[in-house]
Amino acid sequence: MTAPLHTGAEGFLHRFDGLRTRLPGARLGWVQQLREQAAESFRAQGFPTRRAEAWHYTDLRQVADAGFDEPLSILGAAKTLPAPHGAWRAVFQDGRFRDDLSSLDAAPFVAASLAAGLGTLEDRLGALARPAAEPMAALNTMLFEDGLVVTVPAGVAGGVLDLLSLGSATDRPAAFHPRHLIRLEAGASLTIIETATGPAQARYLHNPVYEIEVGEGATLTHVRLQQESPRAFQLGTLYARVAAGGTYDNFTLNAGGKLVRNEIHASLDGPKATCHMNGAQLLRDGQHADTTTVLDHAAPDCASRQTYKTVLSGRSRGVFQGRIHVHQVAQRTDGYQMNQALLLSPEAEIDSKPQLEIYADDVKCSHGATVGEIDADQLFYLRARGIPEPKARSMLVEAFLAEAVEVVQDGAARAALEAAVNGWWEAAA
Amino acid sequence: MLKIEGLTAEVDGKPILNGIDLEVPAGGIHAIMGPNGSGKSTLSYVLAGREGYEITGGSVTFDGIDLLALEPEERAASGLFLAFQYPVELPGVGNALFLRTALNAIRRHRGEPELDAMQFLKVARQRMQALSMPEDMLRRGVNVGFSGGEKKRNEVLQMALLQPRLAILDETDSGLDIDALKIVAEGVNALRAPDFSALVITHYQRLLDYIVPDRVHVLMGGRIVQSGGPELAQQLEASGYASVQAAA
16 A cells, blocks of 8 residues: 655646656657656655655655646746856756757757757666656656756867756746756766756746766766755756766755755766765755765775765754765775764754765775864954954854865866855855 | 953853952053963953953953953954964965955954955065065965964964054963064064053063063962062072962
């Protein structure tokens, strides 16, 4: 006997029943099959509850109970877009590609709408995502309409690509489930600076899934600035596979949204591959942000670095779960994971769960977690030099974040990130 | 300039200062000497406004203003400076940003225009040269990875930049070799002026060879038990605090 589904899950399944013949790829057998299988998984699991170990610290009831419509048709009205960080830009509104706002034509790589090119993506769509294991990926697979497909040819330096996601304010909240496929062929490089945002009053669910393949010796820098509307939900699931000698460098800023989750599954599949997963969560009263990482060391001589910092004020709640799985074959693994939280309020809460599973014997793996408040001696030192208390506090919070921000090497990415962090502060002050 | 009357203070319910009376006039350099645990550091923290000390009696005025009613940053803005015995490390806060933020906070309070990064660098470089400080100390985190001597020099650099009217030097000589000691002393002597006063807190007489005080006070058991001229410091060096204790 299965437990009754939350309204939200039923709603999404009904929507799928109504839309199945009209969703992109409805006439492609393999797409249909993916969607039907995902729908079965989602029907069986529904929205994850706290009984599921992976969701123990994040309660999705407010998402499940909300009830969402699909987005309205895109209006042609021009949007005021934030200034781009790079030369190329892909813009999505409510999960749908806005060709008119994007500029990709002159790029040295191929980037296009997923919906438009679905027929050619059988080997890529679903290659990494695991809808049977991750219910949010199942929901995405069942209902995705569009996404960005990027292919950087072998040896090409792709430069900086902006990926912008805009949520809209509508009478009834909308849910959108973009599926982004990113592939770097051998020796290629690319920096993606992704911004997800929406107007202050907008309530929506942004449920993206990423499938990212980093080829041999390729380097992908991926900065994600999550600055969703304070009433919105973002539940993102990212899958990355890194081939021999390749590097995947992810930095995620969780600064907006009512309830957000940044879930990353990365696999180091070839020798001497590297993965950096870093991030900062800046949380205000009423926000809940969850960073969950699963890192597979599946080849020898790979290195991974994770540094996550969370600043919590008011009645906010942060979650960090980080699992590192070192397979038996992964000798000489060099792994490091650190997560630190700074509590600015007695009502804030952080849950932190590092997990190391090591099956190889020649391994250097370390992890650490700290939770603290602003250091009274440091605060007094600054004030004793004439620096007013609010300024002194903000300096110490910035210093706390500095270590996580400094790991971002790419200049454009770093500038975008620093601007986002400063913006959070100015709004907080 | 600084007037302390009958000051008593406790930490965690334990009395540390037991009635301090002290007056430092404008332009005066006073030394406070005393054995470990006599209340020297407590006195300096109480004057600077650190939390965790309960004032149970007495008063402190600074140019006639009730110092104890002010927040630490207000005391600093009014011209009080504490050179810390143990300067605090601030990982992630660049020394240049720290110094400029502090200087501009004080300048704002004085009604002076703030310095931009270039103007600040010019001023800071001059001061650092005088203290034989390498310029890369500006780029590092505040006191992070600094040697004991570098930390103390960084304190004196802050003092030189902020131009206080009353400097409290809390065992600034501890951990310094003789060359560093001279540099620090020169830094303090350079500020000597008719409207600059200093309270030099030290365990040893050594520093007072280079910063010559007008008056020396001996602090024991949270009270000033003896006061005299600079010769008192030499006397203490020769005979130790036990002789004072016996006399008191």
